[in-house]
Amino acid sequence: xxxxxxxxxxxxxxxxxxQYVRDNFDxxxxxxREHTSLTLRAVLxxxxxxxxxxxxxxxxxGLAGPILAVTGVLYTIxxxxxxxxxxxYLGIGVATVxxxxxxxxxxxxxxxxxxxxxxxxxxxxxAAEGMGYGRWGRLFRIDLPLALPGILTGLRLATVSxxxxxxxxxxxxxxxxxxxIFAGFQNNFYKAQIMxxxxxxxxxxxxxxxxxxxxxxxxxxxxxxxxxx
Amino acid sequence: MTVAAGPIEAAVVWxxxxxxxxxxxxxxxxxxxxxxxxxxxxxxxxxxxxPIGLWLGHTGRGGGLVVLVANLTLAVPTLxxxxxxxxxxxxxxxxxxxxxxxxxxxxxxxxxxxxxxxAVDPEARDAARGMGFSRWQLLRxxxxxxxxxxxxxxxxxxxxxxxxxxxLASFVNGGGLGQIIRAGFGLDIAxxxxxxxxxxxxxxxxxMLVELxxxxxxxxxxxxxxxxxxxxxxxxxxxxxxxx
Numbered sequence: 001x002x003x004x005x006x007x008x009x010x011x012x013x014x015x016x017x018x019q020y021v022r023d024n025f026d027x028x029x030x031x032x033r034e035h036t037s038l039t040l041r042a043v044l045x046x047x048x049x050x051x052x053x054x055x056x057x058x059x060x061x062g063l064a065g066p067i068l069a070v071t072g073v074l075y076t077i078x079x080x081x082x083x084x085x086x087x088x089y090l091g092i093g094v095a096t097v098x099x100x101x102x103x104x105x106x107x108x109x110x111x112x113x114x115x116x117x118x119x120x121x122x123x124x125x126x127a128a129e130g131m132g133y134g135r136w137g138r139l140f141r142i143d144l145p146l147a148l149p150g151i152l153t154g155l156r157l158a159t160v161s162x163x164x165x166x167x168x169x170x171x172x173x174x175x176x177x178x179x180x181i182f183a184g185f186q187n188n189f190y191k192a193q194i195m196x197x198x199x200x201x202x203x204x205x206x207x208x209x210x211x212x213x214x215x216x217x218x219x220x221x222x223x224x225x226x227x228x229x
Numbered sequence: 230m231t232v233a234a235g236p237i238e239a240a241v242v243w244x245x246x247x248x249x250x251x252x253x254x255x256x257x258x259x260x261x262x263x264x265x266x267x268x269x270x271x272x273x274x275x276x277x278x279x280p281i282g283l284w285l286g287h288t289g290r291g292g293g294l295v296v297l298v299a300n301l302t303l304a305v306p307t308l309x310x311x312x313x314x315x316x317x318x319x320x321x322x323x324x325x326x327x328x329x330x331x332x333x334x335x336x337x338x339x340x341x342x343x344x345x346x347x348a349v350d351p352e353a354r355d356a357a358r359g360m361g362f363s364r365w366q367l368l369r370x371x372x373x374x375x376x377x378x379x380x381x382x383x384x385x386x387x388x389x390x391x392x393x394x395x396x397l398a399s400f401v402n403g404g405g406l407g408q409i410i411r412a413g414f415g416l417d418i419a420x421x422x423x424x425x426x427x428x429x430x431x432x433x434x435x436x437m438l439v440e441l442x443x444x445x446x447x448x449x450x451x452x453x454x455x456x457x458x459x460x461x462x463x464x465x466x467x468x469x470x471x472x473x
Contacts, residue, residue, distance in 0.1 A: 076440050077433045078393035084410045084429025088236035088422035092414075160303050167306040168397065171414055178308050182400065185312040194316070198309035205304035 017192040024193075028180065032200055035176025038169070039162050039208070042098055046105035046158060051151065053106075054113035055139065064114065071107040079104070079168050087172055097169035104165060105158035112157065116150015117143055149223065152216040156209055163205040177201050239423020240430065249427075254408070256431060262404035263435065267392045269327045274334030274387055279380065282342025286376070287368045295343050299336035307333065307394055311401050326395075326403035333394055334387040341383025345376030378451040385443040392439045396432045406432045 021028065057064040077085075082100045090096040120143050128142045144151075167178025175182065177197045184193030217224060243249055250256045285291035310332060314325035349372050357371045399407030406428060413424035448456070 076436050078396045080396040081429040081433040084425045164306040167308040194312050202304050
């Protein structure tokens with residue numbers, strides 16, 4: 001009840017306002033663009049590092065333990081602490097945010113890619129060897145395609161959590177939409193701005209997730225055929 | 230205080246100043262706040278997630294719901310919840326922070342409670358039914374005890390995550406060790422670098438400590454015959470599905 005009363009007593013601070021969106025369209029768009037570009041760059045860099053790492057752990061089983069252990073420890077480190085570790089060296093800016101989100105995305109992708117690779121059936125691997133595939137041929141034509149569902153799961157998880165994590169970049173002034181949310185809070189708790197930033201964050205995560213799910217469907221037609229049969 | 234050569238030296242200097250520990254708003258105060266907020270959030274999460282998860286697992290329905298909740302909370306930035314909740318009926322102060330953190334504790338608690346009950350051997354369930362157990366007795370005396378290892382694992386994941394996320398409460402002046410990092414960022418990076426790094430070490434250290442302690446607790450509450458059973462049960466379930 002008190003919620004309703006305060007809402008009525010304070011018509012100047014609605015939860016959402018098209019007026020606000022219209023008036024601040026450029027700012028919102030800039031924040032959205034920054035957020036999108038940070039996320040895309042982070043996931044791209046993380047993938048380029050994570051997949052080779054997963055392959056290395058797959059080829060040399062001795063590496064799997066250490067790689068998983070390091071990523072596990074890294075995952076317990078709170079995001080703000082990671083910012084705190086890197087900011088004094090990388091400075092206040094994009095480099096710090098990017099490094100932090102890349103590190104977290106990296107863990108998720110490595111773990112899922114490795115899980116995907118180890119699930120390649122032994123019979124398939126042996127058959128490929130019998131057909132004369134070398135190590136690299138087998139990797140690109142057998143192992144990686146079969147591990148694709150795992151890799152894509154990792155990519156999706158990493159992307160969605162990266163979208164959320166970028167907002168913490170506020171601490172170094174590069175939080176994308178987080179900047180909008182935080183400024184709204186500091187600027188007399190302006191609800192419309194906080195809400196706009198939040199909704200765009202969730203929406204962005206959803207769009208990325210759906211896009212990746214679509215890419216996954218296109219790249220793994222055999223899974224669809226099997227489930228249809 | 231002299232300006233030390235590098236951030237690490239500055240952090241050591243900062244950590245070695247006893248006043249930084251005992252001052253109001255010092256490390257001891259902030260650690261207490263951090264743990265109090267986290268404990269309240271995990272408790273709230275357990276009160277909400279465990280009954281629902283156990284019940285859903287018992288009835289065998291709602292698996293999709295569990296996944297949906299987990300995915301949704303993954304997409305919502307912590308910062309958004311921390312800034313939105315104080316503006317609702319919860320008001321400013323500690324309650325909104327606790328609720329925000331509890332929201333992020335719920336997915337691991339819920340998923341593990343659900344899986345824990347689902348993973349109970351169907352034979353044990355049938356035997357209990359054959360002995361004339363009612364649904365409630367079945368849940369309380371068979372499924373719940375057998376799900377304890379999963380509940381403990383979920384508790385550990387949730388607690389570590391909450392302790393880590395509680396550092397972000399500092400964005401809305403919610404207290405906790407994150408406040409030290411934020412204060413450091415409030416200074417110039419050259420002057421505050423040591424404090425930032427020290428705060429980061431404290432936050433990370435606390436998270437690791439909680440992880441270690443709860444790993445021990447998890448081991449202790451898991452009866453010896455059930456240790457490593459999760460893996461075996463998983464394999465058995467897979468074999469049953471594939472018809473092997």
